[in-house]
Amino acid sequence: MTPEFGHFALALALPVALVQSCIPLIGAQRRDAALMAVAGPAAMAQMLLIGLAFATLTQAFITSDFSVVNVFQNSHTAKPLLYKISGVWGNHEGSLLLWVFILAVFGATVAAFGNNLPDRLKARALSVQGMIGVGFLAFILFTSNPFLRLDPVPVQGEGLNPLLQDPGLAFHPPMLYLGYVGFSMAFSFAVAALLEGRVDAAWARWVRPWTLAAWSFLTVGIGLGSWWAYYELGWGGWWFWDPVENASFIPWLTGTALLHSAIVVEKREALKSWTILLAIITFSLSLLGTFLVRSGILTSVHAFASDPTRGVFILALLAITVGGSLTLYAIRAPKLEQGGLFAPISREGGLLINNLFLATAAATVLLGTLYPLIAEAFELGKLSVGAPYFNTVFIPLMVPLAILMGIGPMLTWKRGDLRGILSRVKAALAAVALVFGVALLLSGFSVTDVAGAAGMGLAAWLAVATLTEWSGRVRLFKAPIDESWRRATSLRRASYGMTMAHIGMAVLIAGVSGSSAWKQENILTMVPGDSVTVAGFDITLNGADVIRGANYESLQGNFTATRGGNAVTLTPERRVYDQPVQQTTEAAIHTTFWADLYVVLGDGPDESGRYVVRAYFEPFVPFLWYGILMMGFGGLISLSDRKHRVGAPRTSDTVAAAAGA
Amino acid sequence: MAAVNQKRWTFLLPILIVALLVGVFAKRLIDVKGGQDPSLVPTVLLDTPVPALDLPPLPSRGEGLRTADLKKDVSLVNIWGSWCVACLAEHPLLMNVAAENAVPLHGIAWRDDPSASLRWLARNGDPYDLIGQDPVSEAAIAFGVTGAPETFLVDGDGVIRYKHTGPISREAWDKTIAPLIEQLRQ
Numbered sequence: 001m002t003p004e005f006g007h008f009a010l011a012l013a014l015p016v017a018l019v020q021s022c023i024p025l026i027g028a029q030r031r032d033a034a035l036m037a038v039a040g041p042a043a044m045a046q047m048l049l050i051g052l053a054f055a056t057l058t059q060a061f062i063t064s065d066f067s068v069v070n071v072f073q074n075s076h077t078a079k080p081l082l083y084k085i086s087g088v089w090g091n092h093e094g095s096l097l098l099w100v101f102i103l104a105v106f107g108a109t110v111a112a113f114g115n116n117l118p119d120r121l122k123a124r125a126l127s128v129q130g131m132i133g134v135g136f137l138a139f140i141l142f143t144s145n146p147f148l149r150l151d152p153v154p155v156q157g158e159g160l161n162p163l164l165q166d167p168g169l170a171f172h173p174p175m176l177y178l179g180y181v182g183f184s185m186a187f188s189f190a191v192a193a194l195l196e197g198r199v200d201a202a203w204a205r206w207v208r209p210w211t212l213a214a215w216s217f218l219t220v221g222i223g224l225g226s227w228w229a230y231y232e233l234g235w236g237g238w239w240f241w242d243p244v245e246n247a248s249f250i251p252w253l254t255g256t257a258l259l260h261s262a263i264v265v266e267k268r269e270a271l272k273s274w275t276i277l278l279a280i281i282t283f284s285l286s287l288l289g290t291f292l293v294r295s296g297i298l299t300s301v302h303a304f305a306s307d308p309t310r311g312v313f314i315l316a317l318l319a320i321t322v323g324g325s326l327t328l329y330a331i332r333a334p335k336l337e338q339g340g341l342f343a344p345i346s347r348e349g350g351l352l353i354n355n356l357f358l359a360t361a362a363a364t365v366l367l368g369t370l371y372p373l374i375a376e377a378f379e380l381g382k383l384s385v386g387a388p389y390f391n392t393v394f395i396p397l398m399v400p401l402a403i404l405m406g407i408g409p410m411l412t413w414k415r416g417d418l419r420g421i422l423s424r425v426k427a428a429l430a431a432v433a434l435v436f437g438v439a440l441l442l443s444g445f446s447v448t449d450v451a452g453a454a455g456m457g458l459a460a461w462l463a464v465a466t467l468t469e470w471s472g473r474v475r476l477f478k479a480p481i482d483e484s485w486r487r488a489t490s491l492r493r494a495s496y497g498m499t500m501a502h503i504g505m506a507v508l509i510a511g512v513s514g515s516s517a518w519k520q521e522n523i524l525t526m527v528p529g530d531s532v533t534v535a536g537f538d539i540t541l542n543g544a545d546v547i548r549g550a551n552y553e554s555l556q557g558n559f560t561a562t563r564g565g566n567a568v569t570l571t572p573e574r575r576v577y578d579q580p581v582q583q584t585t586e587a588a589i590h591t592t593f594w595a596d597l598y599v600v601l602g603d604g605p606d607e608s609g610r611y612v613v614r615a616y617f618e619p620f621v622p623f624l625w626y627g628i629l630m631m632g633f634g635g636l637i638s639l640s641d642r643k644h645r646v647g648a649p650r651t652s653d654t655v656a657a658a659a660g661a
Numbered sequence: 662m663a664a665v666n667q668k669r670w671t672f673l674l675p676i677l678i679v680a681l682l683v684g685v686f687a688k689r690l691i692d693v694k695g696g697q698d699p700s701l702v703p704t705v706l707l708d709t710p711v712p713a714l715d716l717p718p719l720p721s722r723g724e725g726l727r728t729a730d731l732k733k734d735v736s737l738v739n740i741w742g743s744w745c746v747a748c749l750a751e752h753p754l755l756m757n758v759a760a761e762n763a764v765p766l767h768g769i770a771w772r773d774d775p776s777a778s779l780r781w782l783a784r785n786g787d788p789y790d791l792i793g794q795d796p797v798s799e800a801a802i803a804f805g806v807t808g809a810p811e812t813f814l815v816d817g818d819g820v821i822r823y824k825h826t827g828p829i830s831r832e833a834w835d836k837t838i839a840p841l842i843e844q845l846r847q
Contacts, residue, residue, distance in 0.1 A: 163750075233749065242746050277675060284679075291686070311690050319683045326676040333672050370682070377685040386744070386772070523780055582753050583785075602784040612783050 003068050006056025007147035010097075013049035013104075014137045016042055020107075020130030024123035028195070036123035040111040043126050046133060047101075047108035054088075054101045057146055061088050067153040070094060070146045076159035076579050078551040086170035087160045092294060092310070093146035095173055099290070100136045102174075102181040103129070106210075110185065117206060124192035125185075132184055135317045143310050159579035162552070168228035175221030176248055180286035182214025183255060187283035190276045191325050194332040199276060204266035207279065209639055211262060215255045216635030222248050223628035231587050236519065236598050236616040238624060241390040246369045247289035253362035254282040257355045264351050268413060270342065271352065273333040278355075280329060284322040285362075291318050292369075343415040350408035350416070357401040364393045402458050402509060405502060406465030410472070424472065428465040435460035448517045455513020463506035470499045497638025504630025507623050514620025521617075523602075525610040535617035537561045537597055539570075544601065544611065552577040554586075557601040557611065561590060572601040595619040711738075711819050712803035716793025719775050726767055726793030732819035735845045736765040737812055737838075739789070740801060742773040743781035745809040751828035752785050758834075759788035764842050768792040771801050771809055814838065816845045 020042035027035025057070070061084050066072040074091045075084055089095040107129040114122050140146070163169075189207045193199045225245065230238040239245065258278040264271045291314045342348040368389050406428060410421050439453035471477070473495065474487040522534050528543040542558040552575040559570040572588035590597040595618060602612030711731050718725035731738065739755065741748040758766055768789035770778040775794055782789075795801055804813060814823040823841055825833060 233746070240744075240746055273672070281675070315683065315686050315690060318686075319679075322679050323676065323683070326679055330672045330676055334669050370685075373689050374685055377688050585784075600784075603786070614780075614784070 003056060003060055003065070003147045003149065006053040006060075007145070009049045009056070010053040010137070010147070011141060013046050013053070014134065014141060016045050016049060017130050017133035017137055020046060021127050021134055022130075023127075024130075025127040025195075028120045028123045028127070031120070033119065036119055039123045039126035039130075042130065043104070043107040043111035046130070047104040050097075050101045050104045050137075053147075054097055057094060057097060058085060058088050061085065064157065066155070066157050067149055067151070068146075069148045069150045072150055072154055072157045074160050075157040076551065077156065078578065079160060079165070080550055082167070082170055083160060083165045086164075089173050090160050090164045090169075093140070093144045095177075096136065096140050096144055097146055098174065099177050099181060100133060100140065102177050103133055103136065103184060106181060106185050107133070114206075121189070121192050121196060121203070121206075124195050125188040128188035128191045129184065132188070132321065135321065139310075139313050139317060143313050156579070159551070159577070161580065162575070162577040162582045162584045163232065165551075165577075166228060166232055168224050168232070172221060172224040172228060175217050175224055177221075179214050179216075179218025179221050179248075179255075180251065180283075180289065182210060182217060183251060183279075183283040183286050185210035186214070186258065186279040187325070190279035191328060194276060194325075194328045197332055197335060199265065199272045199336055201266050201269055204262045204275070208259070208262050208266065211255065211259050211279075212635050212639045215252070215259055216632045216639065218248070218252050218255060219628060219635065220632040222252060223625065223632070226628075227625060230621070231589060232584070236521070236587075236618055238515070238621065241368075241387045243369050244289075244293050246365050247285075247292045250362050250366050250369070251282050251285040251289060253358050253365070254278055254285060257358035257362070258282050260351045260358075261355050264348050268342065268348055270338070270348055271355075272336045272338070273329075274355070276333060276336070277329060278359075280322070280325045284318070284325075285366075287314075287318050287321060291315060342413070345411065345416045345418050347408070347411045347413045347416065350404060350411045353404060354401065354408060357397055357404075361394060361397045361401075364397070365390065368393070399458065402462050402505070405505065406462050409466070409469045409498065409502070424468055425465055427468055428461050431460040431464040432457040443518060452513050452517025455517070456510055459506045459510035459513065461506075462509065463503050466499055466502040466506065470495075493641040494638045497634045497636075497641070499634070500637055501631045501634030504627045504632075504634055506627070507630060508627030511620045511623030511625075511627055514623065515618055518619045519616065522615045524613055524615075525604070526613045527605075527609050527611070532613075532615060534597070534615045535595075535619075537563045537617070539597075539599065539615055541611065541613065544605070547573075549575065551579065555601065557588075557599075557613075559588070559599055561597055561599075570597070570599045572599050574601050591622055594622060596621045707821060707824065709821060711813075711815055711821055712800070714793065714800055714803075716769065716795055716800055719770060719779055719792050719794060722779070722792060724791055726769065726791045728819065730767065730791055731815045732817070734765055734817055735842055736767060736815050738767050738769060738804075738815060740769045740771050740795075740804070740806050740809050740811045742771045742809050743777040744773060747828050748810045749785065751810050752788075754829055754831065754834060755788040756786050763839070765790050769795050769800050769804075771795045771806070772798060812838075814841060814845070 020039060023042075024036050024039035027033070027038065057068075059065075060068045060071050061075055062081070064071065064075055064077045064084070066075075070091060070093050071087075074094075075087045079087070083090075087094070089098040107126060110117075110122065110126060110129070117125075186207050189203065189210070193203050222245075225248065226238045229240065229245075230236070258275065261271050261275045261278055265275050291311065294310055294314060407421050407425060410416075410424060436453050436457035439456045440449060443449040443452060473491060474484045476484050479487075520535050522532060524532060526532065526541045528541050531538055531540045533539070539559055539561045542560060544555055544557045547554050547556050554573045554575040556571050556573045559572070561568050561570055568590050570588035570590055573586040575584050575586060576582070577584065585600055588599045590599075596616075598616040598618050600614040600616075602614060604611030711728060714726055714728045714731075716726045724730075726738075730736075737758075741751075755766060758764065766789055768791070770792055772795070775796075778792075778794070793800065798806075804811075810828055812825045812829060813821050814825075816822050822845060823838065825838065829838065
């Protein structure tokens with residue numbers, strides 16, 4: 001396959017996407033089944049064409065075809081195969097191709113499996129999906145073509161930024177895009193519902209699985225990015241409130257809100273216009289993330305791929321998508337009928353407060369990220385907003401949210417019984433007291449110790465309260481054990497997904513609190529033979545050797561860490577990559593179940609053979625990864641619930657449409 | 662409390678906020694685009710003398726940074742901090758500049774703990790001739806810094822000739838900054 005073949009397929013995908021965005025929309029307006037039926041095949045054709053283009057580019061990377069500019073600029077023959085493949089999306093053009101490919105896959109999935117959707121909703125949603133495709137395909141073809149050729153053909157490529165040659169980062173962008181683009185489905189359904197002028201429980205049931213899938217992928221994607229920053233940047237930190245990190249985190253916050261408000265629409269037909277707004281905003285924020293990363297208007301470590309000309313194109317795309325959908329919202333949303341009434345203390349009320357906190361958190365992070373730009377535009381002075389702002393405003397929003405998360409699932413719909421709930425959280429309160437007390441005794445009584453212990457107490461609260469809710473459902477210890485077992489096995493997977501994700505959140509809170517409060521850092525110079533003690537580990541530097549990797553030369557330190565008679569070998573590296581010439585550090589991390597020992601080899605050796613060594617003790621950092629995995633996995637368990645696959649009952653509209661077809 | 666009777670204008674609020682943001686982004690994009698051409702750099706300080714500086718050195722690292730130090734030769738002033746992720750991305754290029762001895766390169770350690778700055782330099786290499794500490798943004802404000810890293814090109818008379826926002830790319834160095842240095846030296 002020559003690159004031109006991929007280019008041709010991509011160019012052909014644009015008119016197909018145009019057809020997909022116009023014809024079914026007209027069909028839905030005229031109730032013309034033949035026109036609406038164009039949506040499905042068009043979506044399939046789009047996926048195949050873009051898939052071909054993507055496969056062609058991947059092949060060019062694998063075979064190191066340096067006649068393609070993109071391959072020349074981002075690959076190298078000596079690169080391991082994994083990074084040749086991940087190089088496809090390790091650059092601006094290729095990552096956009098991946099973006100639009102995932103978009104097309106989602107569209108085709110709706111076309112193939114959305115048989116239980118009402119025809120008109122399906123036609124409209126696919127048409128909106130097609131419009132997004134048109135915008136991004138045009139963007140790729142006119143400003144960021146990955147198939148451009150180079151003449152004469154260079155013998156060797158320029159290589160991929162070594163910081164990106166890493167397993168965590170190889171899978172970080174695809175995961176993130178599955179999340180971002182997954183929210184496009186919720187967006188398309190929201191716009192289709194506005195066009196239709198109707199939002200009901202069935203609509204919420206169709207939107208939820210897409211939101212759930214997108215949310216799970218985004219959760220894991222952000223987690224991978226954080227994990228990468230933790231072990232690759234070599235500072236032992238895992239979150240820096242960098243604008244690009246925030247760009248992925250803000251849609252996560254609104255996506256989480258959407259996930260919960262859609263439940264209210266599904267069960268109670270309330271919060272309709274708010275849910276529609278959240279669906280629009282969440283995808284808009286995903287687009288904003290794309291814009292911020294690629295336009296170079298904010299300063300960030302990821303800004304190496306930026307180009308202001310492309311920024312103008314994305315800004316126009318953003319303005320049309322967001323402006324168009326929100327204008328439609330302003331016209332149609334006031335006409336959406338309001339659903340059932342509920343008392344402030346009820347499941348609906350709890351989910352509403354959850355939404356308020358999450359939306360406020362998203363707004364504060366967005367404000368902090370964009371404030372330097374806004375201030376400059378209005379000539380309020382130049383400034384930069386750092387981690388202190390985010391920690392100050394974000395933590396006070398998350399603490400009450402986590403407290404509420406413990407009792408929210410226990411509330412009943414319409415009217416909750418607060419007194420009944422207070423009697424059910426005794427175990428959780430006891431756990432808070434116990435964990436808080438033990439943590440203080442073990443750590444000390446300084447301000448950080450108290451804050452860390454309080455965070456641990458909060459985690460215990462959430463975990464035990466969530467388990468209490470589950471045990472209430474299966475009547476654990478209240479009913480005979482076989483009845484509890486029967487109840488436990490017949491409980492919905494959606495319910496287990498919730499329990500798993502909420503406990504994951506508790507584990508994450510423990511990780512955040514513990515690692516922030518009790519991290520130990522030791523920086524020193526060592527000569528081979530020296531030892532240092534960090535958090536009970538005796539760490540000895542045995543020596544350092546120069547070793548040769550596939551495409552780098554590395555100074556590899558050899559340390560032995562001993563604690564309680566067990567010895568482990570740690571081999572941190574300082575690598576210098578051949579092409580492009582760049583230095584990276586590879587921290588050596590020894591993980592116990594609840595803590596990491598983290599060793600970095602710094603400068604050296606100097607004239608007297610000394611090395612700079614940084615040794616960190618990172619308690620509870622593994623909990624971050626456990627928590628994130630549990631949350632992502634919880635989402636997938638919930639997604640596997642039958643009701644998300646076939647359970648959406650047919651409304652009269654569907655039945656009528658099915659009868660008509 | 663549900664079924665709140667929402668006023669119609671509240672449905673217009675999102676679109677208004679978005680319109681405002683799009684305006685801000687557009688203005689910024691125009692500025693950034695302008696930034697590619699040194700004659701259009703949107704800094705009020707362009708072609709004005711460097712602000713008065715008297716920044717203390719990092720502990721046990723020679724002299725600090727004063728205005729007089731910037732009037733000896735064409736020089737670069739780089740604003741950085743150990744907390745700044747983008748600075749790390751830029752760092753290999755600065756190390757190269759220092760290795761080639763292309764131009765005196767001074768640093769301003771902005772809003773940083775001095776020991777953290779020193780550790781960062783020990784770990785990643787130290788390309789700077791002089792470094793001044795700027796813990797309370799005194800110099801950063803005087804220079805009109807928007808974020809780190811940011812780099813100012815100062816001519817031999819201590820006049821700011823160019824400002825680069827964000828990490829300096831190889832391309833920006835080869836195409837813009839290096840030729841400007843050549844030009845200013847003549």
